[in-house]
Amino acid sequence: MSIRTVAAAAAAAVLLAGCAGTSAPSAGPSSSAAPTQSTRLTVVTHDSFALEKATRAQFAAETGYDVTYIAPGDVGTVVNQLVLTKDAPIGDVVYGIDNTFAGRAISAGVLSPYASSALPTGADAYAADAAHSLTPIDYGDVCLNADTAWFAAHHLAVPQTFDDLVKPEYSGLLVVENPASSSPGMAFLAATVAAKGDQGYLDYWTALKANKVLVVKGWTEAYTVEFSGSTGKGDRPLVVSYSSSPAYEHATQALTQTCFRQVEYAGVIAGAQNEVGARKFVDFLLSKQVQAQIPEQMYMDPIDPAIKLPADWEKYAAVVDAPLSLPVAQLSANRDTWIKAWTAAVVG
Amino acid sequence: MDGGGRRVTRAPFAPGRSVRSRSAGGERSDRERGRGGRDVRGATGTFAHRGAVWAAVAVVPVAFLAVFFAWPVGALVAKGFVDETGFSLTGVSEVLAAQRTWRIVGQTLAQAVAGTAGSVLLGLPGAYLLYRCTFPGRRLLRAVVAVPFVLPTVVVGVAFKSLLIPSGPLGFLGLDASFPAIVAALVFFNYSVVVRTVGGLWSRLDPRTAEAARSLGATRARVWWTVTLPALAPAIAAAASLVFLFCATAFGTVLILGGSSWGTIETEIWYQTTQLLDLPAAAALSILQLVVVAACLLVADATRARQERALRLVGGTREQRLRASDAPAILVTGVVVVGLLLAPMANLVWRSLQTASGVGLGNYANLSGEASGTIAVSVWQATANSLVTAAAATLIALGLGSMVSYLLSRRPASRAGRGVLRFADGAFMLPLGTSAVTVGFGFLITLNRPPLDLRSSWLLIPIAQAVVALPLVVRNLLPTLRAIDPRLQQAAATLGAGPGRVLATIDVPLAWRAFGLATGFAFATSLGEFGATSFLARPDRPTLPVVIFQLIGRPGAENAGTAMAAAVVLAVLTAAVMAVAEWVAPVEVRPW
Numbered sequence: 055m056s057i058r059t060v061a062a063a064a065a066a067a068v069l070l071a072g073c074a075g076t077s078a079p080s081a082g083p084s085s086s087a088a089p090t091q092s093t094r095l096t097v098v099t100h101d102s103f104a105l106e107k108a109t110r111a112q113f114a115a116e117t118g119y120d121v122t123y124i125a126p127g128d129v130g131t132v133v134n135q136l137v138l139t140k141d142a143p144i145g146d147v148v149y150g151i152d153n154t155f156a157g158r159a160i161s162a163g164v165l166s167p168y169a170s171s172a173l174p175t176g177a178d179a180y181a182a183d184a185a186h187s188l189t190p191i192d193y194g195d196v197c198l199n200a201d202t203a204w205f206a207a208h209h210l211a212v213p214q215t216f217d218d219l220v221k222p223e224y225s226g227l228l229v230v231e232n233p234a235s236s237s238p239g240m241a242f243l244a245a246t247v248a249a250k251g252d253q254g255y256l257d258y259w260t261a262l263k264a265n266k267v268l269v270v271k272g273w274t275e276a277y278t279v280e281f282s283g284s285t286g287k288g289d290r291p292l293v294v295s296y297s298s299s300p301a302y303e304h305a306t307q308a309l310t311q312t313c314f315r316q317v318e319y320a321g322v323i324a325g326a327q328n329e330v331g332a333r334k335f336v337d338f339l340l341s342k343q344v345q346a347q348i349p350e351q352m353y354m355d356p357i358d359p360a361i362k363l364p365a366d367w368e369k370y371a372a373v374v375d376a377p378l379s380l381p382v383a384q385l386s387a388n389r390d391t392w393i394k395a396w397t398a399a400v401v402g
Numbered sequence: 403m404d405g406g407g408r409r410v411t412r413a414p415f416a417p418g419r420s421v422r423s424r425s426a427g428g429e430r431s432d433r434e435r436g437r438g439g440r441d442v443r444g445a446t447g448t449f450a451h452r453g454a455v456w457a458a459v460a461v462v463p464v465a466f467l468a469v470f471f472a473w474p475v476g477a478l479v480a481k482g483f484v485d486e487t488g489f490s491l492t493g494v495s496e497v498l499a500a501q502r503t504w505r506i507v508g509q510t511l512a513q514a515v516a517g518t519a520g521s522v523l524l525g526l527p528g529a530y531l532l533y534r535c536t537f538p539g540r541r542l543l544r545a546v547v548a549v550p551f552v553l554p555t556v557v558v559g560v561a562f563k564s565l566l567i568p569s570g571p572l573g574f575l576g577l578d579a580s581f582p583a584i585v586a587a588l589v590f591f592n593y594s595v596v597v598r599t600v601g602g603l604w605s606r607l608d609p610r611t612a613e614a615a616r617s618l619g620a621t622r623a624r625v626w627w628t629v630t631l632p633a634l635a636p637a638i639a640a641a642a643s644l645v646f647l648f649c650a651t652a653f654g655t656v657l658i659l660g661g662s663s664w665g666t667i668e669t670e671i672w673y674q675t676t677q678l679l680d681l682p683a684a685a686a687l688s689i690l691q692l693v694v695v696a697a698c699l700l701v702a703d704a705t706r707a708r709q710e711r712a713l714r715l716v717g718g719t720r721e722q723r724l725r726a727s728d729a730p731a732i733l734v735t736g737v738v739v740v741g742l743l744l745a746p747m748a749n750l751v752w753r754s755l756q757t758a759s760g761v762g763l764g765n766y767a768n769l770s771g772e773a774s775g776t777i778a779v780s781v782w783q784a785t786a787n788s789l790v791t792a793a794a795a796t797l798i799a800l801g802l803g804s805m806v807s808y809l810l811s812r813r814p815a816s817r818a819g820r821g822v823l824r825f826a827d828g829a830f831m832l833p834l835g836t837s838a839v840t841v842g843f844g845f846l847i848t849l850n851r852p853p854l855d856l857r858s859s860w861l862l863i864p865i866a867q868a869v870v871a872l873p874l875v876v877r878n879l880l881p882t883l884r885a886i887d888p889r890l891q892q893a894a895a896t897l898g899a900g901p902g903r904v905l906a907t908i909d910v911p912l913a914w915r916a917f918g919l920a921t922g923f924a925f926a927t928s929l930g931e932f933g934a935t936s937f938l939a940r941p942d943r944p945t946l947p948v949v950i951f952q953l954i955g956r957p958g959a960e961n962a963g964t965a966m967a968a969a970v971v972l973a974v975l976t977a978a979v980m981a982v983a984e985w986v987a988p989v990e991v992r993p994w
Contacts, residue, residue, distance in 0.1 A: 131676040142851045271657040279563045302958040
């Protein structure tokens with residue numbers, strides 16, 4: 055389904071470019087042609103992007119570029135806008151494409167491969183493809199979080215595994231985000247696929263539904279309204295959030311056996327007006343300075359293992375040794391199918 | 403110049419019309435007087451000259467709407483009809499054949515109809531109290547009532563939801579994730595639209611008609627039913643159609659408060675476009691949305707056309723002190739204001755005062771800091787961005803809205819002319835009933851290349867907001883402009899005033915108050931607009947709603963608290979803007 059529609063959109067985009075009589079810049083790997091340059095650089099990001107003002111100013115000063123940042127929405131919105139505007143790209147470089155959307159962006163040909171020499175050793179384990187279409191910048195583990203105080207008060211053991219969650223004693227305690235409208239929600243759905251298999255995950259969700267799982271729109275509603283361990287003091291002591299969340303709510307705990315690793319990438323946009331600048335920006339995101347502020351600014355783990363984490367993270371954030379994961383190709387090929395099947399099974 | 407000629411040519415037409423009116427209905431009613439008068443105006447003058455003037459006034463807003471609305475939306479929908487093989491109806495027809503699609507259409511209609519009915523029924527007593535009666539604190543109450551209209555849905559969602567969850571203060575109602583919760587939130591947002599739109603006209607109704615009916619022995623109920631309600635009908639229809647469009651395109655409200663099983667056309671378009679990029683499905687849904695919206699506008703137009711006539715409008719407002727018989731209106735409005743409007747707002751304020759170290763103003767202190775590092779700009783900087791953007795959007799919307807309203811308030815003699823105006827009336831409402839996603843993505847694929855490459859232009863944001871605010875301006879100005887008794891204009895013309903002078907001395911002063919309200923609405927709309935803005939957002943100069951959205955999506959009590967504090971700032975700002983708009987003093991033009 056998604057492959058067909060992406061192809062259709064791409065075909066439509068080409069057709070439209072033809073009609074408009076514009077000379078679309080050649081997309082795809084520009085191996086032979088010299089990279090384009092300009093004094094302007096447009097950076098496209100998802101709406102959770104944040105860096106210290108001074109750092110951004112420093113990048114602009116050092117490169118001499120007039121840098122514009124645009125943030126059109128969540129990661130899905132960003133990728134789909136790139137696909138739609140392939141013939142007249144909205145920017146030069148993109149940050150924030152995650153491993154559930156990477157496959158769509160790559161197969162739609164909206165990225166121009168770039169192998170950054172700034173990529174720290176060990177980080178290439180996160181590569182989205184062999185061609186370096188995308189450069190990993192940070193990652194985060196989406197895990198179940200438990201309100202430990204609530205469990206202590208109710209003399210109930212904190213659940214540890216997926217199988218625990220469907221036990222009757224944990225009935226009505228879990229709130230999750232809808233994977234159709236939330237990226238942690240999608241990551242948690244992927245975690246159940248990774249844990250229970252392509253055949254078994256729906257049965258597992260049926261059991262969760264029988265155990266009164268609550269589905270809400272997004273992270274904000276789940277964590278700050280329904281979750282008992284945060285500001286909203288809600289009714290549910292189990293929530294889908296991040297392994298780092300306990301750094302901000304010390305009386306909570308991440309369940310490390312339920313974690314799914316989300317990786318966020320940056321990439322040079324195919325047909326960029328300023329490929330040189332786009333590559334510099336990718337290197338900039340990998341610099342020690344930016345990597346060091348990723349935890350506090352974007353609540354993700356830096357891809358560079360040498361970076362020291364903030365004290366609260368060291369103290370409270372869960373260390374996830376063996377996160378669940380799925381190959382990028384499998385994620386993007388099945389994403390929409392999983393969500394549709396999930397919607398039919400859980401939401402109805 | 404040709405003013406004299408016009409006066410002369412008027413003569414042969416006017417008596418004919420009035421004779422026919424009289425013969426049809428015996429005593430000439432207000433309605434016939436209005437209609438007849440307008441027809442006369444339209445039929446007079448050197449036709450070509452008038453036509454040229456009208457065309458000149460029409461061309462600007464029409465061009466604006468064509469470039470910044472019709473073209474982007476059309477281009478995106480058109481993509482849904484193209485697949486690998488070229489033109490194809492497969493994708494679209496698949497969606498139309500799916501049962502799920504029709505369930506979604508049904509849910510959209512159900513929540514929009516319920517939200518509209520609730521807003522109108524609860525809003526009418528409010529309009530009466532706040533605009534027809536006088537009591538201490540009325541001005542403040544008027545401003546407070548307007549606040550929900552611009553609050554970001556994500557914040558309101560949190561404020562509502564934490565009241566309604568089982569352990570919340572209103573949890574005993576069992577309304578969490580239910581249809582009534584959605585409807586309550588829709589009324590919360592749209593109550594002020596009804597109160598203001600209807601109140602604006604009500605405050606200026608000449609009370610003597612009703613008083614005459616009373617003195618002839620009619621009961622209060624009968625006076626309301628036969629005199630007041632028909633007079634208010636155009637404003638009620640205008641308000642209802644606005645509210646219906648807002649409800650039909652509600653997005654966050656439905657997703658956050660309705661729970662996961664509630665889908666509407668709007669949420670489905672968002673999902674198909676931003677998450678799946680299934681353009682045929684999105685196109686099919688956009689067309690369905692267009693059909694629903696057009697049907698709503700047709701109903702509203704029919705109501706309006708049946709009821710609209712020249713009214714005795716008074717320049718100054720006619721107000722009365724509260725009487726014992728106003729008790730039901732006071733009761734209903736009190737319950738709505740306290741229970742529905744103030745409770746979530748109070749919850750918002752309360753949450754904004756929660757800090758890690760107890761209740762305090764810490765979150766407000768954080769508003770000025772980027773030091774915490776959570777946002778690119780301070781909330782005050784974002785507030786400044788919002789104000790500048792809103793000012794630009796308001797200017798655009800008011801300029802275009804005045805032209806549109808002036809045009810639409812005319813009544814050409816020819817049937818075709820009237821048809822064109824009715825069509826245009828509906829067309830200018832469409833942006834409100836169209837998905838922000840469709841508009842946002844449409845902007846992206848059409849305004850991103852020469853001749854109009856606005857990809858990186860800041861102006862795109864106020865333009866997008868003006869597209870949304872324009873229908874509100876028109877709906878606020880039009881009922882008043884249409885209700886101006888044409889005899890005033892005719893008399894002025896008879897006394898030698900040219901069209902410009904008639905406009906300046908009759909139409910503008912009488913519409914001045916509505917103009918003030920329209921300004922307030924336009925400004926507030928663009929202050930609170932998030933849908934289209936979010937697609938064009940710039941992290942380096944975000945507006946206030948964008949910052950609030952970013953803050954509330956981050957972990958940590960400090961971020962959530964700062965978001966709530968910023969929302970309170972937005973609320974206060976809105977109340978201030980609306981209060982200023984209310985100050986616009988009506989100028990006395992005495993009808994006879």
